[in-house]
Amino acid sequence: MMRTLGAGPRPFSRLAQQFFNEPLCILPHKAEVIACALQQRLGIAKIDGIDGVTLDARAMMDRAATAADAARDYRSGKSFHEKDGIAVIHIDGTLVHKYGWLDPVSGMTGYDGIAKKHREAMRDQDIEAIWFDIDSPGGSTAGLFALCLQIAAATKAEGGKPHYAYVNEQACSAAYAIASVCDKVFGPEDACVGSIGCVIVHSDLTAALDKAGAEVTIIRAGERKYRGSAYEKLDKATMAKLQSAVDDTRRRFAEMVSIMRPITFEGVMATEADWFEGREAVQLGLMDEILSEQEAWDRLEEEIDQIKRERRQQQ
Numbered sequence: 001m002m003r004t005l006g007a008g009p010r011p012f013s014r015l016a017q018q019f020f021n022e023p024l025c026i027l028p029h030k031a032e033v034i035a036c037a038l039q040q041r042l043g044i045a046k047i048d049g050i051d052g053v054t055l056d057a058r059a060m061m062d063r064a065a066t067a068a069d070a071a072r073d074y075r076s077g078k079s080f081h082e083k084d085g086i087a088v089i090h091i092d093g094t095l096v097h098k099y100g101w102l103d104p105v106s107g108m109t110g111y112d113g114i115a116k117k118h119r120e121a122m123r124d125q126d127i128e129a130i131w132f133d134i135d136s137p138g139g140s141t142a143g144l145f146a147l148c149l150q151i152a153a154a155t156k157a158e159g160g161k162p163h164y165a166y167v168n169e170q171a172c173s174a175a176y177a178i179a180s181v182c183d184k185v186f187g188p189e190d191a192c193v194g195s196i197g198c199v200i201v202h203s204d205l206t207a208a209l210d211k212a213g214a215e216v217t218i219i220r221a222g223e224r225k226y227r228g229s230a231y232e233k234l235d236k237a238t239m240a241k242l243q244s245a246v247d248d249t250r251r252r253f254a255e256m257v258s259i260m261r262p263i264t265f266e267g268v269m270a271t272e273a274d275w276f277e278g279r280e281a282v283q284l285g286l287m288d289e290i291l292s293e294q295e296a297w298d299r300l301e302e303e304i305d306q307i308k309r310e311r312r313q314q315q
Helices: 012-019 028-041 057-064 111-123 144-152 174-180 206-212 236-260 265-270 278-284 293-314
Strands: 023-026 046-048 054-056 081-083 086-096 108-110 129-140 163-172 184-187 192-194 275-277
Touching (some): 086 293, 108 111, 111 144, 129 174, 129 293, 144 174, 144 236, 163 174, 163 293, 174 192, 174 236, 192 278, 236 265
Parallel strands (some): 086 129, 129 163, 163 192
Antiparallel strands (some): 023 129, 192 275
């Protein structure tokens, strides 16, 4: 039985507000899947994909709606799964801001749920370390940097508990931002990380409206009011504003990665928001080492034991 943070999943209209005309840290193919799903909910059965292939929105939405429950320790009543003094927090699917569910559901995870689990794990005296199990292409920018700051302030580097991110098997864009602020980032040979950039998806419905014989009249008070809507072509000023937004988000993202990872700001920018696998990711400094999940877990347990020994010596 799924437990919630108040209300259940947000209606598609709320998700659409987070997705269209807003800076996103997400892989392009995943953005396309979500766009198709939302377009279908808005009454458009099929749209052309980025590569020109017609995509069936209903089928895409069904594939994107696979729920992946986070492991929760119901016996203890904690919001996270706990094993050997380690809190396990799952980050799965598309990441959104105020999703409202504590556990990942319908292929999405809310930053609010992650933040709540993380705060509770940090307050729990039985928890010695945090393990983020990540399999996500990224998502919304809204709420992302606040979550990253919360995690960064709680890491071992800041005198807190060790934080390990395990890429199982994708941590791209917003998901990589979360991984990057952890003490260590591990993953298997085919782990996929990076995509340190930003994108804004603008939906232009003008051609569809013309084909349907529908005409939308926008009556605005203020020249910039409602610019960037789906019902008119983008003007140059709006395009420049949106471009500035993605450029600024990419800069902030790159600065954070360069502070937390062994890679310079220039090195991050030189990746041009590409994604990287396995050994190349390690060479760039985006991952620490290629390890199996068990090997990485054993490494974290060894670090916990070392911290305990140091505490006893100080007493």
